[in-house]
Amino acid sequence: MAPKVQLRLNGIRKSFPGKSEPVKVLDGLTFDIHEKDFVSIIGPSGCGKTTVFNVIAGLAEPDEGMLLYRGQEVENLRGRVGYMMQKDLLFPWLTVLDNVLLGLDAKGVSPAEARDTAREYISTFGLSGFENAYPKMLSGGMRQRAALIRTLVLDPDILLLDEPFSALDYQTRLYLEAVLLEAVETFNKTVILVTHDIDEAVALSKRVVVLSHRPTTVKSVHDIDLSERSPIAARSDPRFSGYFHTLCAELDIQTRATA
Amino acid sequence: MSRMTETAMTKPGAAAPAAKKSVAARRRSRGNALDSTLGRSALQILAVVGFFLLWEVAVDIGWANAFLVGQPSGILGVLVSSIADGSLFVDAGYTVFEALLGFAFGTVIGSLIGLSLWYSVFVARLTEPFIAAINSVPKIALAPIIILWFGTGLTSKVALAVSLTAIVALITAYQAAKDADKDLQALLFSMGADKHRIFKKVIVPSTLPAIIATFRINIGFALVGAVVGEFISSQHGLGHLIYTASSLYDLNSVWAGLFVLMLVGFVFYHLVELTERWLLPWKQEQHSTQINV
Numbered sequence: 393m394a395p396k397v398q399l400r401l402n403g404i405r406k407s408f409p410g411k412s413e414p415v416k417v418l419d420g421l422t423f424d425i426h427e428k429d430f431v432s433i434i435g436p437s438g439c440g441k442t443t444v445f446n447v448i449a450g451l452a453e454p455d456e457g458m459l460l461y462r463g464q465e466v467e468n469l470r471g472r473v474g475y476m477m478q479k480d481l482l483f484p485w486l487t488v489l490d491n492v493l494l495g496l497d498a499k500g501v502s503p504a505e506a507r508d509t510a511r512e513y514i515s516t517f518g519l520s521g522f523e524n525a526y527p528k529m530l531s532g533g534m535r536q537r538a539a540l541i542r543t544l545v546l547d548p549d550i551l552l553l554d555e556p557f558s559a560l561d562y563q564t565r566l567y568l569e570a571v572l573l574e575a576v577e578t579f580n581k582t583v584i585l586v587t588h589d590i591d592e593a594v595a596l597s598k599r600v601v602v603l604s605h606r607p608t609t610v611k612s613v614h615d616i617d618l619s620e621r622s623p624i625a626a627r628s629d630p631r632f633s634g635y636f637h638t639l640c641a642e643l644d645i646q647t648r649a650t651a
Numbered sequence: 652m653s654r655m656t657e658t659a660m661t662k663p664g665a666a667a668p669a670a671k672k673s674v675a676a677r678r679r680s681r682g683n684a685l686d687s688t689l690g691r692s693a694l695q696i697l698a699v700v701g702f703f704l705l706w707e708v709a710v711d712i713g714w715a716n717a718f719l720v721g722q723p724s725g726i727l728g729v730l731v732s733s734i735a736d737g738s739l740f741v742d743a744g745y746t747v748f749e750a751l752l753g754f755a756f757g758t759v760i761g762s763l764i765g766l767s768l769w770y771s772v773f774v775a776r777l778t779e780p781f782i783a784a785i786n787s788v789p790k791i792a793l794a795p796i797i798i799l800w801f802g803t804g805l806t807s808k809v810a811l812a813v814s815l816t817a818i819v820a821l822i823t824a825y826q827a828a829k830d831a832d833k834d835l836q837a838l839l840f841s842m843g844a845d846k847h848r849i850f851k852k853v854i855v856p857s858t859l860p861a862i863i864a865t866f867r868i869n870i871g872f873a874l875v876g877a878v879v880g881e882f883i884s885s886q887h888g889l890g891h892l893i894y895t896a897s898s899l900y901d902l903n904s905v906w907a908g909l910f911v912l913m914l915v916g917f918v919f920y921h922l923v924e925l926t927e928r929w930l931l932p933w934k935q936e937q938h939s940t941q942i943n944v
C-alpha cells in the first residue's frame with residue numbers, strides 16, 4: 393500500500409540576487425513527505441537546504457512551484473511548523489518556562505493551561521528545576537533540549553530541524569538524537585531533518601533525500617530499512633554501513649583511499 | 652632544636668597541604684594588600700581629606716588667594732548655613748526635579764520614536780537625514796530660544812533637558828531595534844506571529860539594554876540641561892546658586908553648589924546601576940573570569 397503524502401514540494405525554484413546576475417539556488421525541487429515520515433535532507437553545503445525550510449515556513453517566497461499540503465495547495469505552512477535551527481534561538485531575556493510558552497500563548501491557549509502543559513513537557517524532557525533559569529545558565533545540550541521542547545509543545549504538523557545538533561559534542565548529540573526519536577514516536581510527528589552528518593541521517597531516518605550542487609535538484613531518494621531506529625542500535629545494524637557508503641558516494645565523498 | 656623536631660614531625664601526608672598553602676599565599680601576594688573594598692575606600696577618603704587639607708593650609712599661609720579659589724572651611728560654613736536655613740534643599744530639589752522630569756520625558760519620548768521607526772522602513776529612511784541634522788546641533792545653543800518659548804520657570808529647564816536626552820535615546824533605540832536578532836524574529840514569524848507580536852517579543856526586549864545604557868549618559872545630560880537653563884534665567888536651583896554666587900565673587904558658595912551637584916550626579920549614577928540590575932536580571936553574570944596579568 394502506498395504511503396499517504398502529507399506535504400508535496402512541486403517544482404520549487406528560488407534564486408537570490410547575486411553580484412552580476414541572480415544566483416539560481418533551488419532549480420525545480422520536487423519531493424514528497426509522507427504522513428508520520430522522518431526524512432533527512434543531505435546535500436553539499438550552500439545547496440539551499442535552509443532555503444527549502446524557509447520556503448516551507450513562509451520565511452522565503454519561491455519564485456516558482458507550489459506546496460501541496462494533504463492535497464491542498466498552500467502558500468506556506470507558517471504557524472503550523474516547528475522550526476528548529478542550529479542555534480538554539482532561546483530568547484536570552486526569558487526563562488526556560490517563558491521560552492517554552494512563547495509559541496503557546498500565541499495559539500490562544502489559556503495562560504494557566506499553557507503553563508501546565510509547558511511544565512509537563514519540561515519535566516518529561518528532564519529539565520525540571522530549570523524552569524526559572526535563564527538560557528545562559530544552561531549547557532549547550534540543555535539549551536537545545538529546551539528549544540526542542542518549545543518546538544514540540546506547539547504540536548506542529550511538521551518539525552523542520554535544520555542541523556539542530558551539529559554544534560554539540562558527540563555524546564550529547566547521541567543523547568539528543570534518542571530524545572528526539574522518542575518524542576517523535578510518542579507525539580506521532582512528521583519530521584524533516586537537515587543534516588550534514590550522514591551517520592545521523594541513516595540512523596534516524598525512514599528516508600533520505602540527497603540534493604545536488606547548485607542549481608539544486610533532488611539527486612536521489614533512499615529508503616532506509618534498519619531493524620531498529622535508535623541512535624546506537626541503528627549504527628550497529630549490518631546494513632548501516634551499506635547505506636552510509638551509498639550516500640557518501642552520492643555526495644561524491646571518497647570513503648576509501650584509492651590511488 | 653626546634654628545626655629538628657619540625658622536620659621529624661613532618662609526615663609525608665602533611666607536605667601536600669603545606670605546598671598548597673604556599674601556592675595560595677603566592678597567589679595572594681600577587682595582589683596588593685590595599686586592593687580590597689576596605690583598602691580602596693580608605694585610600695580614596697585619604698586622598699580627599701588630604702586634598703582639602705592642602706587647600707585649606709595653602710590659603711591660610713597665603714599660597715593661594717581665598718578671594719579667587721575659596722577655602723574648604725568657608726565652603727563648609729556655606730553648606731552648614733544653607734542646610735540650616737533649608738535653602739540648599741530647595742535649590743537642590745529644584746535642580747533634581749527638573750533633571751529627573753527632563754530625563755524621564757526625554758528618554759520615553761526618544762525611545763518611543765526610535766522604536767516606532769522600526770515599524771516603517773519608509774518613514775525611517777525618510778527621517779534619517781533630519782535626525783542626523785538635529786543630532787549635530789549643539790542643543791545647548793537652543794537654550795535662549797527655549798527660555799523665550801517656555802518662560803523662566805520649570806518648563807524651560809525640563810524642555811532643555813528633554814532636547815538633550817531625547818535625541819540620544821531616539822538614535823540608540825532605533826539602532827538597537829534595527830540590530831535586533833533576525834533569527835529570533837524569523838523563528839517567531841514561522842510560528843505565525845504578526846509584526847506587532849514580533850515588536851513586543853523581540854524588538855522591545857532586545858532594545859532595552861541599549862536604552863538602559865543611555866540612562867548613564869542621559870542622566871548627566873539632563874543635569875546639564877537643568878543647570879544651563881538655571882544659568883540663563885531662574886529664581887531657584889543649584890545652577891542659580893552657582894551663577895549668582897559667582898557674579899558676587901562668592902567662591903565658597905560656588906564650590907558648595909558644585910559639590911552638591913557632584914553628589915547629585917553620583918547618586919543618580921548609582922541609581923541607574925540599580926535600575927539596570929533590576930530591569931535586566933537575565934544580563935547578570937553568573938560568574939566572571941578574572942585574568943591575572
Ligand SMILES: Nc1ncnc2c1ncn2[C@@H]1O[C@H](COP(=O)(O)OP(=O)(O)O)[C@@H](O)[C@H]1O
Pocket residue numbers: 408409417436437438439440441442443444
Ligand atoms: N536571504 C538570502 N539572500 C541572498 N542569498 C541567500 C539568502 N539566503 C540564502 N542565500 C544563498 O543561497 C544559497 C543557499 O543557502 P542555504 O539555503 O543557507 O544553504 P544550505 O543551508 O544548504 O547550506 C547560499 O549560496 C546563500 O548564499
Ligand SMILES: [Mg+2]
Pocket residue numbers: 441442554
Ligand atoms: Mg543551512
